[in-house]
Structure formats: C-alpha cells, structure tokens
Amino acid sequence: MPTLTWPTFFARKGAGANRAKDRSQLRVGIPKVLNIWTTHQFWVGFLKALGIASENIVFSSDTSEEQGREFGKGRGTVDCCYPVKCISGHYGELIFGQKKKINILLSPMIHSLPSVLHGHVMDTVTCTRVMAGPENIKAGFMKERDVFAENEITYASPFVSLGDRHMVTEQLHRDLKDIFDLDLEETARAVQSGFQALDTFSAKARQRSREILTWCARNQKPCVLVLARPYHMDTGIGHEIEGELQAHGYPILWLQYLPDDPDLMNWLFEADIRAEKIKSPFDILDVWPSSYSSNTNEIMWGAKFAARCPWITCVVRLSSYECGMDQPTYTPTQKIVEATGTLFFKFGDLDSTKPSGSIRIRVETIVHYMAKYSEGVIRRKLGWLSPNSPLAELSPVTQSACFQMTRDAGVGDQRDSDPSRHRPDDVRCLP
C-alpha cells in the first residue's frame, strides 16, 4: 500500500463531506432579466456564500436590439411580451459572447417575490410568463440540438419561491445540489446570506428614496414616481424615459424602493385607516381585491402612495407591449392617481425600438404640466394630511395656506363626485 493512501485509510468517517468545497473557479452567468432586477442581490449573496468569486458572477448586459440580433436570432419560440422575448439575447450573450466562458447558466424560475406588502395581501406570486419564461427560452436553445451541452455549459433553472422564505432552502437544494455539489446545511447558510444581502440593499435603496422625499419636502419641490415593473429599470426595456425627466431637474423615485417607514406610512394613510377603509398602510383591498400578483400589488400600492404623498406630483406609468398583467390595471391606477389631482402619464406598448422623438416630445409635455401644476398639487395634498409631517417641519403659514386653498377649491368634499373638479386645471396655486 503506498504511504500516501494511509491518511485516507485512517481518516474519520464523513470527514470528506465537511471539507470546504472549492468553487472559486466556477463561473456563473445570470441573465439580467425580469425579476432579477429586484432580486439580483439575493443571487449574488447566495453564490458568494457558496464560494464563488465575485468576478466569476457574470450578469448579461442591459437589453438592446443589437444583443437580440447578435445572440438571440432564430432562438425565439413564440410571440409574447418583449421583456420575455428578449431573454433569448441574454442567454445567447452568456453562451456565445463571453471572452471567458461560463460554466453554469443560472436562470431561476421565480414563483413568488419578497414584497413590502407581504402579509397584507393575498399572495405575492409573479407573473405567469415571468415565472415560466426560462422554460420557454430554454426550448429555443434545445429545439434542434442542446446548445448548452455543446458549449459545455450546465443549465440551471431552479424553481424558487423567494416570497416564501421558509421554502427557499429546500427548493434550491433540490434543484441545485447536483450542479453545485451542495449539502442542505450549506444551502441554508447561503440562502441566509442571500436574503441578508437583498434586505440590506433594499433598506438602503428605500432610505435613499426617503432622503429624496425629505429634500423635496424641505424645499417644497416636486418629484416623479415611476410606476412600472422591475425590468423597466433595464435601459433597453424602459428606454430611460425617467432619465429624460431627471435631466429636467426632477428627482425620480421607483415604486420598488419607496420608503416604508411606519411614521411616513401612518402619516399618509391615517385617514383611510381611521375610516376603516384599510387595515394597514400596506393594505390594498380598497382598490384591488384580487391581490395575488406581487408586482401588480405593488403597482397598486405605489399608485395609492403617489396619490397621497404631496411631493409626488406626477406619476409616469411604463408598460410593455402585450403585458397581460398590466392590462387590467390601466384604468384603476390612473383613477387612483388622478383622484387627488396628481398628474398621470402613461407610456404604453413599449417594445424593442426606442421611440426617442416621441419620448422627448412627451417628456416636454410632462415637464410643462409639472412646472405649471406641481405647486398646487403639493399644497392641496398637504391640506388633506396632518400637519405633523415626518419628512419636514412645515411652517404654520404654509399649513394654513394649504388648508384654505383646499377648502376654496372644493376638492375633498365627499359629496363631490364630479371627476372634472379634480383636474389640475381647477387647482388654484398660491403665489
């Protein structure tokens, strides 16, 4: 028996199972699509906890027509909404477009999402297309031959309910154990790290939004809320419409990272809670009874937030071509926002091509209306809220002026059901 085998011979049983597995050389590609836009920190935290080096976690680029043409051509299997259709280009870029090849293509099928509304709504499941998108896109890379195998890439598509944390370890262990050589214990640790990273990131982003609102409150300046799905943050899908507005000096908030601090929530929603229309600031039953879909729920809640928050004077709604989840929400969101005279603009049917000219023209229109009506909108909404703003101390003069203006305008009277009276044109701005 060779001497070198002795340690193995006398080793404690099971010692091998506990040794750290070296995954530092594994390279994992993640398509930057759909709900990855709001869960990416989880995946980074999870993979890093498994020992995968940061530089070996590769996200695909933002969506672009070039990406689709170069890497996704001929891989489409069905006509559907652009945010799902464009995933072929992301897969292709990760397979064919990397100087240093990836070993694993990780494209999770996310069934439910972490949400600020969790516990206040019926469910937080994802859109059915978003959930099943990976199966559909995979088919385009396997219909003729197995492109993943040809490129020595392992395809990993775990089914995971990120909104139901108690299930995640088991789900990821079940679907990834053979690919990453995982045991249950280290999966649990990695999942914990993933959620920690995600929570820290979300808290920071929400804090940043609060700072923006605080600045708006102190300076009595308006800001814009973008009411959209997570993937509209992708410059190739949302077409940077909010960037154009920001260039005109208006701060931008995204509904996914609106602040959720109790003081602010109570201030905005206390009248509704007192009137027993809702049970908590995160309850959307008053506007959306079938609160199953996570992103739809948040869009509804964001619309309610915007309708009440004084410094959000304008809401920009983004919606992609053939978005089935957005379709039933078009009218309710507009009605929610406009009920308090808040400006509402919708960019619908967004597709692969960026309509730069028309975006610019519409942005100019938005800017015009914001300049003209924001001051009135802010004062009117302040008139409906308690003077104890958690964002900024308001002077008694401002409070009194807001109260007077709201009363004179006649809006807010419960008997007044004429929607035309709520239009910005009727708001009289104080000098």
Next chain:
Amino acid sequence: MRQLTTINQMPAPNHYVAYKPRPFKKEERGNVTILYGGLTWKHERLIQGAFHNLKYNAEPLPNIARDDLDAGKELIDVGACCPTIFTTGSLVNLLKKKVAEQGKSDVANKYVFLTAGACGPCRFGQYHESYAMALDGLGLRDFRIFLLAQDELDQSTADEAGLEINMPLSLGLIWGILCADLLTDLEYMTRPYEVNPGQTDRVLKKSIEYLYTIFLERPHQDNKYGTLAWHLLSGYFTRALRVVRKKWDTIEVDHLRVKTGVKITGEFWLQTHEGEGNYNIKRWLEQEDAEVIPPPVAVWLHYLLHPTIRKLEKRNSKGKHERLEHMALHALERIYRGTYNRFRKALANLPHELPDQEELLRLAEPFYHFELRGGEGHMLIGKALHTYHHKKAHMTCELSPYSCMPNTMSIGSMANVLGRYPDLLYAPIEVKGDSEVHALSRCQMILTEAKRRAKAEFEAALKKTGLTVEAVRKYEERHPELRRATYRVPHLGCAGTAANYVLHLANDRGLANGEGKPCLP
C-alpha cells in the same frame, strides 16, 4: 406602529375604490335570477338543474356570438385576452337587452352574475376589473357580480347569504359538469359515424333534457356529510345514465369511416367552448372528416384537486396533521376518479378515461416544471405527449387565446418537445375572435398530414388482418349490434377508430383470416 395622530385637516378626498357588489341576501332569492356562463350548453343546462333543485332562479348567458367581441372591446381596457372580451361582451349584450325590456333599476335588482374566480398568477383572477368597467360603461354599477372560488366546496360564510356555496350546490354543479362531460364525449365519438345525419344531436338534446329533470329532482339530504355520502354512494345518477345509454342505442353508426383523430387542448374557455368564440372549430373539424376528442372540464377539476400538483397552494397553511391531510387529499382524488369511472361504466365505458395526472406531470417534466402556475400549467405539454405516446389521436390542436399569458409559455416550450419528437403533429391555433380564415387554414396544414396518417393506418390495419371493407360489411349484417352507437370499439394501439375497429373484429371477434396481430408498431 405609531399611534395615529388627530386629523384636523379638510375631509379626505374621494379616493378611488374598487367595485364591490352590495350583498345578495337570502330574502331576495325568490326575485333574483343568477346569470352564469362560460361552458357548453350541455353543462349549463345541467347546472341550471342543480340550481333549480335548490330553488334558485338561474339562467345561462346566451351562447357566445361574434357581436359579443365588439361589445366587449368597446367597454374594457385594451389588450384583454379574447375569452374575457367575449364573456364580458356576452354579459353586456344580455344586460342591454334586459335593460331595454325591464329598465336599469329592475335589472340591477333582479339579476346577479356568477363567474369563476382564481387565485393564481394569471390575470384571469383579476378580470373582475373588466366586468366592473363594463358595468360602469353601461351605467349599471349597482349590478352585482360575484366570484366563485374553484377549489373550495364549502364557501358558505353567512346563513343569510342569497347564494350559499355549500355542499349540495357545489356537488350539484360538479356532478352536472361530470355528466355533461360524459355526454359530450359520447356526442363527439358518435356524430362523425352516424348513418342518419342529425340523429346524434337529437338524441343528445333529449338526453340532456332528461338529465336536467334528474338534477331538478335530486333528493335533499340532512347535512353536508350526508349529502357527500349520498352523492358518492347513491345509484341515482348511474341509473339515469343507463337510461341515457338506451337512448344512444338507437343511433346507427358506421365505424368503418376513416376519420382523423384530433385531440383538442388549450386554454380552458376556448377548448371547452362550442361556438363562434373559437370559430366553431370542433364542428369545422368534423366537416373536415375528423373525429374530435373534446377536453372534459373534469380534467381541469382533477388538476385543481390533485395533492401533488397543488401542494404549492398550501405552502402557507400547514395544519397540525399534515400527513393525514395529505393522505385524505389523495383519497379524495381517487374517489373523484372513481366517481367519473362509475359514470363511464353506466355508459358502457364509452367515454374516455381521465388521464393520470401523475403521468401528465411526468411526461411534461423535462419541458415544463409542474409547479409553474397559471392557466393549464404543464398540462398542455403533458396532454400532447400523452396523446402522442398512447396514440389517442393523430394530432393535437391547441386553442390559445391571443395574448394568453400562460398558454404562450407552454406553446414556446413545445418547440423543445417537437425537437425531441419531430413526428408529433401539433397545431397551436391562436384565437383572436376575428381572424377565422387564418386560424382554420393554419389548422388545415397540420390536418392534411394527420389525414394522410389516418388513411395509411387504416389501410395497414386491413393489410395486417387480411380483412376487406366488404368482408366487414357482411359481418356487420349478421351482427347489427356492431352498428349501434353504444358498441364500444376498444383502443388497440391505433389512433383512429376505423383502424381499431378492424383490429377488434379481426382479433377479438375472430374475423381475421390469420392470427390477429397488433396494428402498427
């Protein structure tokens, strides 16, 4: 949460609130008619029997017409899928008619609309918003629409509710659906072979009317467990189905007609519907020499209650006796299949068996994860593969509404299936409601190849058995029972009825010249 501060400001503004129907109270029951729809006229008639049995006034919506599409499009947000546009339009047109006859106030007080709700990720569960928009458009905000959860038998909340979704009602509705499914199966397997044109439709109508009286006269039980036990154990429905079988005995059929077997799958409403909502595609296929294998609603109900598949729905409601509950659900699933088979037996086992949900799951698994929710989930892929592997039909025609969210995903994934099984004949038909020629010609392309296969299969069966059409005809003259619609042609490995019939006569009835052999590999 911080204690709320006192508000000393102006009254709150008129914030938007979602549509909420005022209650439908028990004392109104005698004066209010429940409107419902979404299935076939057969299902709706038997459901009406179940409602009438419990002293509800109930009326199905008229069958969908092309005009309903326009009426729906006018009143709801752009981009809805065609089943929603059609059903909303159908309700709108009916309400318009009723308003013209009775006035708005009477319509709002004397009718309520009952439709299925859903809690999945598909927007189907959110279409109450579309109905509410349509009511706004009609100036009928007072009209009441109620959503019925599909997966709970007992949803009774208050004793004074006008509509009590309790055990007698739920079981009446489900049993009505099962019986209508079985008769629909009989209808489609008989009509293509009927010798006297129109006879199947006439017998079908009589059978449904007879079953309506059976549901109308269903005996009442003392409590919900008694009701459940009676439905599961009583011979009341099987006796009635045996009477129906006798009615079908009178239909003469010719099983030697070579028909192309077309399995219909797709989105629930479109696949079930019979009418202009899906371009009358089932009748059109029959005109094109096809034998349609219709999709029973029972498969959907089976999917809804299957414990393995629906485990995810229970993820946040774990009870104390999880294992026991799981076993009970499995037992319930078996009882459900058993009941369906008991009814089939009363009809000489003619209607098709329900597919095994576990098998559908297993077949679809490499292509579509079974926990992916929305629409029919993995079932569409599972059914296409089940049809292919078991030679249940020559082709699968999947009816998918334009912009249907879950269907597009499984159609996309079918590319992977077709890569693996290139000889699987699959026709995904997108239905918009107003592009009939395009849809039917698309189906025609696949149907042409399926017809060729059906013919080749029949000829191969004759060749293998050494039989001729003339020999079979002579044999039929001596055995007239073979030409009855209730004569069961067993499935002997061929997709077509005619080929199976030849094999059956050769192998089981000893008509072959030589030893009976299986038809085709």
